[in-house]
Amino acid sequence: MNNPALEIQIIAVIVAVACALPGVFLVLRGMAMMADAITHTILLGIVMAFFVTEDLSSPYLILGAALMGVFTVWLTELLHQTKLLGKDASIGVVFPLLFSIAIILISRYAGSVHLDTDSVLLGELAFAPFDRLLVFGVDIGAKAIYVMGIILLIAVIAVIVFFKELQIATFDPALAAALGFSPVLIHYGLMTMVSVTAVGAFEAVGSILVVAFMVGPPITAYLLTNHLKKMLVISAGIGAFNGIVGFQLAMLADVSIAGMMAVVTGLVFLLVFIIAPEKGLYTGMKRRKMQKKEFEKALKNLL
Amino acid sequence: MKKENPVVTIKHLTVAYDLQPVLWNVNLAIPRGHLMAIVGPNGAGKSTLIKAIMELLKPVAGEITFDLGEHLSKKEERNLIGYVPQNGSVDWDFPATVLDVVLMGRYGHLGWMKRPKEADYALSREMLKRVGMETYENRQISQLSGGQKQRVFLARALVQQPDIYFMDEPFQGVDAQTEKTIVALLKDLKKAGKTVVVVHHDLQTVPTYFDDVTLINREVIESGPVETIFTEENLAKTYQKEANEVREELVE
Amino acid sequence: MSSLIQLFSDYTLQIVALGSGVLGLLSGVIGSFAVLRKQSLLGDAISHAALPGICLAFMLTGIKSSEVLLLGALISGLIGTFFIIKIVNYSNIKYDNALAFILSIFFGLGLVLLTYIQKLPNANQAGLKNFIFGQSSALLIQDVEWMIGIGSVMLVLVFLFWKEFKLLAFDEVFAESIGFSTQKINLLLSGMIVLTIILGLQTVGVVLMSALLIGPAVAARQWTNRLNIMVFLAAIFGSVSGIVGTVISSVVTKMPTGPTIVLVLSMIVLFSLLFAPGRGMIWTLYLRNRQKHYLKEKLKTEEGAA
Missing domain, CATH: 3.40.50.300 (P-loop containing nucleotide triphosphate hydrolases)
Structure with a gap:
């Protein structure tokens, strides 16, 4: 396979779908801002793992980043539990600190770390095909396809196998605990999944836009269905659609691919927000108008 | 005993x-x-x-x-204890139908990773009938009244058979x-x-x-x-x- | 010693330190209200939402002066806030999710515009990226003058509407019930939050600006239960972090200013959370342990008596 455009397109779709799946549960838990925090702090995990391994392509970098993601969640919840500050303020205190430490480390050791903050935050999908995966010296394709492919596979399997557990722990943590499904365990499992996905995706699309792909398709799907399983499928579908259309438009306009994918994600949401059959703005306004009319009629009859 | x-x-x-x-x-x-x-x-x-x-x-x-009962494992004992939480303790905008919620009462018996079987569905429908909600099984839970939500919670405790x-x-x-x-x-x-x-x-x-x-x-x-x-x-x-x-x- | 004097007579450092100090003071004051209203993360969303405005302002005018770009940032920050409010009002999507969504989508749009500008022929776009990470060394005396000017107006407004802000921060429903138009006050407060963030973008950048808004307020809250003292302390904590952070980053090589300011600020926050008397974690832990012990002892004596 030696068609960079096709490879980029494949990576775009895989990233979008892999983000959308754990994103569904993040959205249902109202934890999107935690994802935003995680996507920033994994940078510190990567930097620290790099200092240990001194190898930028080491798989330990993913491990370090995932651990840092979980640590972020833990620290935020620890602060929040003291009741000294609100949940939002806890997030706002923890992630800038960890992120600042990461940036300071990078700028102080910039000579030895070939990581720049730009590429972490912004990403560049167009460069992804340059990093090849070689097996016994044979080029078998862009590395990002395989890395993200494995992460997507794990996400799909996790969502299928632990569907019931994720569902009950999200909807009713007290019942989950009473029935022996530790909500804490499931919570941290999900957060690990989010961290790993973010690590895999940030090189391609940048950490800030990972949030767009984790939150956008699920909240769009949320407006379209009342079933959790359908919400998962629709989210994945919308994610893939955004990946394809976003990439094509980015090619046409010669602009940031990930940025364009985010813009398409936003436009698709806006469209659904207005015209969704049951929960859309248009239906809602029509319903309110009807209710008002009926109310007026009832009032008239009464008088 | x-x-x-x-x-x-x-x-x-x-x-x-x-x-x-x-x-x-x-x-x-x-x-x-x-x-x-x-x-x-x-x-x-x-x-x-x-x-x-x-x-x-x-x-x-x-x-x-x-x-x-004697010689019960922790898990068996837990399944014999049913819990109906307060109405307001969950997010009723959660994407789930009435049947989905009632089925959750079976999860303790299923244990980790196993999926609900036909018998679990049948029992859930039966218990919905017992609380007079059998016609609502496909209804989205946010569209229920306060009383109906409570009955769904009761049916969920019933299917656990504690x-x-x-x-x-x-x-x-x-x-x-x-x-x-x-x-x-x-x-x-x-x-x-x-x-x-x-x-x-x-x-x-x-x-x-x-x-x-x-x-x-x-x-x-x-x-x-x-x-x-x-x-x-x-x-x-x-x-x-x-x-x-x-x-x-x-x-x- | 002489090098230290030399350092403080450095004109650029003076400007940057003054700018950071003023910014810290402003965000301390305005941030106090944002934190008390549980709108801490709104700042994060707004600062990201400002990016497309900065790019568009540049594309439309071709001028790279702070005033024009910050006006663009202000407008797109306000549009982002408007979207967040509308999404929450007209659907059952949670506030947190709407926040993260608008934050990332606007940022994506900003990136698209940024890459578009970069491809324009001989576009003088080099400074635009500074808004993402902040670059306080590029701060000019005019920028600081703007900051002081706008900041003074905001401080006067806070002083004039003190009673209203206080009510809004503690009990919105009560404020409405006694006839305050909470909507107008809310709008004024949101506008001031947006303005503060925009002023800070050049210094600390999109990602870290929200920290400056939240940190001083959270730290100050631990030391007092009174709003006026809290706001005063937050102003001090904010400006101290700004000045100390700037000085450290210029003394130590390869220390970027924005992150250093956040680091200093975080130290103040952590210290306050741990050691504030009567509220801090150490104090609470000690009290809780003593209480637990006491409860257990009392239980034992009661059992003994029975």
Whole structure:
């Protein structure tokens, strides 16, 4: 396979779908801002793992980043539990600190770390095909396809196998605990999944836009269905659609691919927000108008 | 196993949120096969008591023992204890249908990773019918009334088929029809030999709905059969009011 | 010693330190209200939402002066806020999710515009990226003058509407019930939050600006229960972090200013959370342990008596 455009397109779709799946549960838990925090702090995990391994392509970098993601969640919840500050303020205190430490480390050791903050935050999908995966010296394709492919596979399997557990722990943590499904365990499992996905995706699309792909398709799907399983499928579908259309438009306009994918994600949401059959703005306004009319009629009859 | 053995025995249970003790040295025996109301003023620790029994929070001191049968594993024992939380404790905008929610009651029996089978679905439908909600199984849960939500929660506890039920204010904000359904259900459960413990607010209905009553205000004031315990003096002690005020509330 | 004097007579450092100090003071004051209203993360969303405005302002005018770009940032920050409010009002999507969504989508749009500008022929776009990470060394005396000017107006407004802000921060429903138009006050407060963030973008950048808004307020809250003292302390904490952070980053090589300011600020926050008397974690832990012990002892004696 030696068609960079096709490879980029494949990576775009895989990233979008892999983000959308754990994103569904993040959205249902109202934890999107935690994802935003995680996507920033994994940078510190990567930097620290790099200092240990001194190898930028080491798989330990993913491990370090995932651990840092979980640590972020833990620290935020620890602060929040003291009741000294609100949940939002806890997030706002923890992630800038960890992120600042990461940036300071990078700028102080910039000579030895070939990581720049730009590429972490912004990403560049167009460069992804340059990093090849070689097996016994044979080029078998862009590395990002395989890395993200494995992460997507794990996400799909996790969502299928632990569907019931994720569902009950999200909807009713007290019942989950009473029935022996530790909500804490499931919570941290999900957060690990989010961290790993973010690590895999940030090189391609940048950490800030990972949030767009984790939150956008699920909240769009949320407006379209009342079933959790359908919400998962629709989210994945919308994610893939955004990946394809976003990439094509980015090619046409010669602009940031990930940025364009985010813009398409936003436009698709806006469209659904207005015209969704049951929960859309248009239906809602029509319903309110009807209710008002009926109310007026009832009032008239009464008088 | 003698019939007289209490099904749950609580000794010296003390729970504190932050620095304030919410429950203080609670000693309580819940008799097998009875309908028991837990009554007390707001903030008396009624919900906390249920949550502590369900092991949803960690007490400062005390022990809770269940007598549900011999040689039960922790998992088997847990599945014999049913819990109906307060209505407002979940996000009703969650994408789930009525049947989805009822089915969750089977999850404890299934254990990790296993999926619900046809029999679980059948049982869920049967229990929905028992609470009069069989026509709503595909309804999105956000579209239910307060009473209907409560009945869905009850059906969910029923499919778990426990021996003892803990219900946190099941009558709160429900319509007359639902109240009737719940009362009939309580009587049925009693007939089937189950034990039901209900956090209850409405003093007037205590004598008609329940066999036993536990009066609680941080500590257990009194506990026992309604006829002997549910007196004006005891209520006055519980609510820290004058006896005549309590009488007015009861007559109202 | 002489090098230290030399350092403080450095003109650029003076400007940057003054700018950071003023910014810290402003965000301390305005942030206090944002934190008390549980709108801490709104700042994060707004700062990201400002990016497309900066790019568009540049594309339309071709001028790279702070005033024009910050006007663009202000407008797109306000549009982002408007979207968040509308999404929450007209659907059952949770506030947190709407926040993260608008934050990332606007940022994506900003990136698209940024890459578009970079491809324009001989576009003088080099400074635009500074808004993402902040670059306080590029701060000019005019920028600081703007900051002081706008900041003074905001401080006067806070002083004039003190009573209203106080009510809004503690009990919105009550404020409405006694006849305050909470909507107008809310709008004024949101506008001031947006303005503060925009002023800070050049110094600390999109990602870290929200920290400056939240940190001083959270730290100050631990030391007092009174709003006026809290706001005053937050102003001090904010400006101290700004000045100390700037000085450290110029003394130590390869220390970027924005992150250093956040680091200093975080130290103040952590210290306050741990050691504030009567509220801090150490104090609470000690009290809780003593209480637990006391409860257990009392339980034992009661059992003994029975």
